[in-house]
Amino acid sequence: MVDLQRLEDALKRDGGQVQEAGPADAVDGVPAAAVARPASADGVAAVLREATAQGLVTVARGAATALDWGAPPERVDLILDTTGLDRLVEHGAGDLVVVAEAGLSVAELAETVLGAAQELVVDLPPERLAGGSTVGGALSTGASGPRRLQRGGIRDLVLGATVVLTDGTVASSGGKVVKNVAGYDLAKLLTGAYGTLGIVVRAAFRLHPARPDRAYVVVTGPPADVAARAREVVASQLAPAAVEIDRPAGSDVAEVAVLIEGTGRAVGQRAAAVAEVLGGRVQAAAPGWWAALPEGSTGSTGDRSPAGDGSPAGSGGTYAKATATLVGVAGLLAAAREAEQRYGAGVALRGSAAGVLHAVVTGTPEATASAVGHLRGAATDPRDGTVTVLRASRAVRAELDVWGQVGGLDLMRAIKQQLDPGRNLAPGRFVGGI
Template sequence: MAASTHPDVRALARSLDGDGDVRPLEPGDPAGSIDGVPASVVARPTSVAGVSAVLRESHGQGLVTVARGAGTALAWGAPPEQVDMILDTTGLDRLIEHEAGDLVVVAEAGLPLQSLQSEVGRAGQELVADIPPGRLAAGSTVGGTLATAPSGPRRLQRLALRDLVLGTTVVLADGTVATSGGKVVKNVAGYDLAKLVTGSFGTLGVIVRAAFRLHPVQPARAVVQRAGPMADVAALARRIVASQLAPAAVEIDRPADSDEATVAVLLEGTAEAVRHRAEEAAALLDGELTSPPSWWGHLPGGNVLAKATTTLTGVTELLSAARDAEQRYGAGVAIRGSAAGVLHAGITASSADGVAAVVARLRTAAPSPREGTVTVLQAPSEMRADLDPWGPVAGLDLMRGIKNRLDPGRTLAPGRFVGGI
């Protein structure tokens, strides 16, 4: 990577030809850095052609570029090695197409997800992307949501966001406009680009447009809860997941420093069907019908946020590992997420060594990438130096090969993803 620290701002502006704007950044500008790494210039194109043109010019200048939407998850992942230009995608804020009869929506990357949900909601539909409520309220965009691939409660039944993406349009580091999947014209041979860029933290290309599969909003819902000892709650949650009740979500919440946990089951459908299934779930859990708990859909608190994946049966071990880490290292470890094995850990520790020890203990709950992973999404800068945010990763050589193919000069968000990609 041979990146310039003195961008030619005029040339960048000329490349847009009025299709957006470019401005230099002053030191200390609150909008002028990515996770603490300062940039020199910010470009805000207002069309796909503008993104292509300004990336072509920045690539020619050897600039390192990081895309930014609403900035609600800029501290997730690792900080970029370097930033010369921030590419602000909020100028791409159009809802291109909504085919209600086909349950399909096409939107530009800078459109706030809340705006998309409001639009399709008029037709009684929704994109099942249960991002944290704080991010949604802060304007999290379509592109930012795809780039960070958050996981919410209803992933259990409706699958992950990457499974709802029909196609994407992505601008590569050199300005090439590439497309993949449905609702697009030209595919990139050999790659399912829509799947690749989901969760890639902007390291493979700048997402500019995406098509999604929608779901009808269900007319009725009910929640059943049960609290108790951690192992008992995990076992009951497994029974619900494996049952014929077809729950929309089965969430577990285990507060820090507690030997107890709560399971909450969401059931959706027609009013009569939901009523019957809720009664069966309450009987199975020996629980009660309630309103959604206050913690539903929220990330657990703590100064470090980690994402943990495990097998259905491995959830019990993860909860046990969290309690053991607290007792060994004097930390707080709250666990919350899907009983099917995609959860988050909120870690509160007083030192970098304490955080590293807790993360290492949690990783023993899933001793191989096939059995699960623990990824540190967010941590204070003073705790990052000696912390491996990713842990063991399967297929790392393949990932590096894809990065080298799509961004050989490493000018798109270098270092933000696993293995320094």
């Protein structure tokens, strides 16, 4: 039972708000009892301290663009809305560093630093950017995009973070902070942990100078051929900013697009050199599919869930993240076509030729589970590749383990036990029921 009055009292000095949850206040189909919206890190600490004292389960929420990723939490007593923490704390343009609160939208942050000809190279899918995806949400889901090939994912860009633990302790680690927690790099530890270890309230990031000129080199062909050419470009001295592959569901062809960034004539010269390697064409604009999540096969039937029930908007499919080695991408593409032919599912793949791809699988729950299993079989060891189901209907989840084989699970559980011994933060959302 949630004591709203005690939660309100905890936020009196903060100026935040507490209210009963409404019909829209759910996490992956699990309804909440209350929603708190603090306006400061101290407010987050106060409300978490009180929530834990009441034995409540708390789930953090930003713009909710990926709130149904991972697994549903065991229960939700309190949603902690971080959008009240939406300030740009510091932009050290000379040091290429920015510090922002967790509720600030990534799009707003990007627009601000672009004014200094700088950028945070996260490359969120357009769907999430348009939905207002926040700094905290991007960290929680371990976001990355096409340009991770050169710059890395958000985990590589975060310098430090201020985090509130379940007992209300405010802890910091990394750069641009005052108090450090010995033994843990909290910023990286919480990246991709889906809010199960602590709630990020502020983070510092490394920026890069914006590269004003771009060219794309595009070629289409059989998936194995496309993967081989893409691998050649990745391993070359041409320094591409991104090398992306798109294979629509049910297709016997794939497209590779290479992004060249820089300044002036050098961009065109390098693009021409890439075109020679690929045998492709140079164009000024990105392909229409660039950076977006793939779409499922519109011809598939089966497990299509209503909006809000765990299916990608407009796709009627199961969304997964697949990783592979540089040479393993070709095997993943081949496995997608084999799964379609064997199980009657649709498997769309899109992402980095260096081995981080997004998949949308369409079909019945049984066919979807079999197709995911076949994709996982493309790598014999988790170190060589994984397939993690991030968004799926309940019927699909009943047919498979959404996380698949994961190494280091005992260590992850030990960290959860140390940072959240009462399992008060989003229990069940992360791998192994963490």
